[in-house]
Amino acid sequence: MSNQNNYVAIMAGGIGSRFWPVSRTGYPKQFIDILGTGRSLIQWTYQRFKHICPQENIYFITNQQYIQTLKEQIPELNDANIISEPSRKNTAPCAAYFAHKMMSLNPNANIIMSPADHLIMDERAFERTALDALNFVSTHDALLTLGIKPTRPDTGYGYIQYDVEEELDMVYRVKTFTEKPSLELARTFLKSGDFLWNSGIFVWNVKTIMEALDRYLPEMHEVFTMAKNVYNTPREAEVISNLYSQCTNISIDYGIMEKAKNVFVIPSYFGWCDLGTWESAYENSEKDYLGNAVYGDNVMVIDASECMIKVPNEKLLVVQGLEQFIVIDTPDVLLICERNREQQIKEYVAEVKRNKGEKFL
């Protein structure tokens, strides 16, 4: 049976700009069925956690502008489980807010902080790992993260080095965090065998994270302490809305994990992928015999190869002569670029913003 002390916060406020132009500020990628699996990424994420904790313990933290979309995609969701993030402040304020809210609700809460837009293929393995993690933090003062055994020298992910000597119940102490490395460094990491990909999925009990906040992000901790009488009351949203702007914009990794001493990782194998980029979508797609990943009901590929192609189902695309390109068409934006240049999509988006304003974002 699900443990009533287990809680999940699904962080769903991102705008997914590397997935532009399908992911838009107004309708970001977590709400999109990018791989055409029949459900959006956030729907799959919710589905997964329903096996891990009681439905009423699954919370979504998202921007005000996405709440309507969230309700449409998960109609069974209660308003009490939707936490409106007053502004985009990266993940640490999410973690702090949720910790304080849980402390007021259930001081024995074990918490998973999870992105909304990851792809996980092996649902049962994920379930086991997540439950192991929740179990571990319920009895240990540990800031735990799920690390993914790397299969390639990906330069788009962060890496976690762990101490292979110090194991407890499949949990290892973390030595270092490294942000997106160079290809050379990524290759070294892969070879060394003691590096994992940082999945961005964090697990802790509420007391441990409160202590860490007090120690490493004292000002932010203070902000949320000021609201301690309003959590889980009708005034919560209003009070937090006024306080949130005082939070520093900082990530959980940088604000807490890289500083704390009690940081642990579970090396995991559940077919994980941060579907953060078109390249990752390409890699996770079925291909035709020329290596094209094609999404769209009316696509005529003449002699293109190894392309990532996505057009609306009602649109006809005739494409000839492209090799290793991304072609993404939407009603108001068309993106054509080389697959190996897609790290620049964020720059293109910034350029669009400079030249055209918010219109196409």
Added chain:
Amino acid sequence: MSNQNNYVAIMAGGIGSRFWPVSRTGYPKQFIDILGTGRSLIQWTYQRFKHICPQENIYFITNQQYIQTLKEQIPELNDANIISEPSRKNTAPCAAYFAHKMMSLNPNANIIMSPADHLIMDERAFERTALDALNFVSTHDALLTLGIKPTRPDTGYGYIQYDVEEELDMVYRVKTFTEKPSLELARTFLKSGDFLWNSGIFVWNVKTIMEALDRYLPEMHEVFTMAKNVYNTPREAEVISNLYSQCTNISIDYGIMEKAKNVFVIPSYFGWCDLGTWESAYENSEKDYLGNAVYGDNVMVIDASECMIKVPNEKLLVVQGLEQFIVIDTPDVLLICERNREQQIKEYVAEVKRNKGEKFL
């Protein structure tokens, strides 16, 4: 002053499939402002002929399905000047029909048969040439065509060889017609100096063309003779509609010009182009410093070169890494292909028809 005996028939029934997907069966290229000049090709064509003959002498021959569009684009047009072509039968039946109709209206008629979708840059030079041609045919029993001094070995045009020795008032006798040649042959033509591009603009007086029809297309001539009592009466459309299907599908060039002896040409210089293909549109376009011809208000070219790009003004295109490509976007069709492969567009269209029916055509 305009000569009251001068008439123009603008042939506007084509479907422009080599300009797909902008040119559609339902809205072909003559009605489109392909180069973004502020007017469609047919509007420019009409404009040009208004300087050459009385407005009431300008006729349009087009398919029933385009009449509404034609009226929208040229609101001042009288119904009497719109000739409905009951089915697509190439240009010779157009010429025969119009000759018979003119014979009944004005036996001294001088006629220009002109495509609707050509680009002509030097309007005044065209005007002078056209008036010279009309003058010539009013006093000579000549089937005249306007030949364009070639500037490159274009393999997309037909060629006319003329007799440089036999000149009369700038008019030369034609020796041979050649359909689209190989590149090698086109180069030889260009070097020889006695070859011109076949503009598809024909000029004759009504008696001369009637004689030619009687001689070279006697069956077709007979068909239109059967209707001689109904031309320019309320019954014309209905009677012709019943007769038209009996006509052979054949061009003016093949049916008449290549056979007749009294065929002449005026070597012309008026910045002509049969905007028949994306390549010709590209050649006639202003380019950016990387050689891209770009149509669309919101196009961000990152490092593409020598591309022909056309997207709707309201659409944002971000394009990177393409060299010598055509990118044409429309609300329901997107075409991406190499510029040197565009001769295959007709094949793509046929393939689309096989796979998807008429939907995207």
